[in-house]
Amino acid sequence: MSKYSGPERRKYKRVRVSLTVVFRKNAPPNVLIRDDESEYNAVMIDIGEGGMAILTAANIDIGTEIVILFSLLDTVGKMREFYGNFKLTGKVTSNVNQGDDSYRLGIAFVAMDEQTKREIVNFVEVINSRSQDS
Numbered sequence: 001m002s003k004y005s006g007p008e009r010r011k012y013k014r015v016r017v018s019l020t021v022v023f024r025k026n027a028p029p030n031v032l033i034r035d036d037e038s039e040y041n042a043v044m045i046d047i048g049e050g051g052m053a054i055l056t057a058a059n060i061d062i063g064t065e066i067v068i069l070f071s072l073l074d075t076v077g078k079m080r081e082f083y084g085n086f087k088l089t090g091k092v093t094s095n096v097n098q099g100d101d102s103y104r105l106g107i108a109f110v111a112m113d114e115q116t117k118r119e120i121v122n123f124v125e126v127i128n129s130r131s132q133d134s
Contacts, residue, residue, distance in 0.1 A: 014046040014047055014048030014051075014052070014053075014124065016045065016046050017044055017045065017046060017047055017127070040056055040057070040058040041056070042054040042055060042056035042058070042105075043055045043056075044070060045104070047072075047120065047123070047124065048120070048124055049109075049117060049120055049121050049124065050108060050109060051090060051093070051106065051107050051108040051109050052068070052090070052107050052109075053104060053105065053106050053107070054104070054105050054107065055098070055102050055103070055104055055105075056102065056103055056105060057101055057102055057103070058103065059095065059097075059103050060092050060095060060103070060105060061092065061095070062092050062093065062094065062095055063091065063092065064091070064092045065089060065090070065091050065092075065110065066089070066090055066091075066092065066107070067087065067088070067089055067090075068086070068087070068088050068089070068090050068107065069085070069086070069087050070085075070086055071083075071084065071085045071086070072084060072086070072119070072120070072123045074123065074126060074127065076130070081126075083119050083120075083122065083123045084116075084119050086116060086119075086120075088109050088110075088111075088112060088116070089109070089110040089111060090107035090108060090109050090110055091107065091108050091110055092105050092106070092107055093106045093107065093108045094106035
């Protein structure tokens with residue numbers, strides 16, 4: 001997926017996922033309009049306490065603030081554990097053209113309340129512990 005193979009630069013551990021994400025460029029709080037030009041679909045490929053990486057057809061400039069909407073759901077066999085729906089603000093920190101009309105965006109979360117942080121950390125720990133048990 002990613003062409004980067006250098007040393008890890010992240011402050012927080014991330015886990016690999018494949019989840020759908022919807023995001024839009026940040027707008028003033030009183031503007032709630034979404035149209036085809038300002039809302040995009042993406043696939044989350046990893047997530048951690050400090051941010052996430054997504055694959056998208058949108059070429060978003062580094063430094064752009066975006067609003068990210070996503071749900072965290074852990075599925076094991078027939079069991080499902082829902083961690084919640086999230087709406088976070090993030091800043092694009094990297095943009096790598098994947099060569100197939102898609103871009104891998106690195107996103108750092110800008111602000112997050114403690115409850116949201118706990119839910120994401122818990123999700124990462126559960127997925128990590130399962131992958132270490134395998």
